[in-house]
Amino acid sequence: MRLLLDENLPKRLKDDFPNHEVYTVRDKEWNGIKNGALLQLLLQHSFDALLTFDKNLQHQQNFAKYTITVxxxxxxxxxxSVLTKLTPAINGILNEGNLSGGPILISAD
Incomplete structure (x- = not known):
């Protein structure tokens, strides 16, 4: 699957998903792009999911319009060191293979 790490995540997190094609916002030169435009770019470039630390994104975007998993x-x-503990849960969902559009909360709590 093609994944994008938002600019608010450490780029080392890419290494936690060796079975997937992972890019950072910086890799794609999409720094500073607003969320709606970023989600549109993800769709245009055939990404499967966005990983973000932006808790407001789920409330700001219409996921009926942007059918991508976040x-x-x-x-x-x-x-x-903290976020890497969340990757087993993310990889479990990715390995199931049937992502639904919209936000999926992955919590350390």
């Missing part, structure tokens, strides 16, 4: 990572801080 993993919203929830943890006390957005450091790799």
């Amino acid at each position: 993993f919203v990572l929830t943890a006390p801080i957005n450091q790799y």
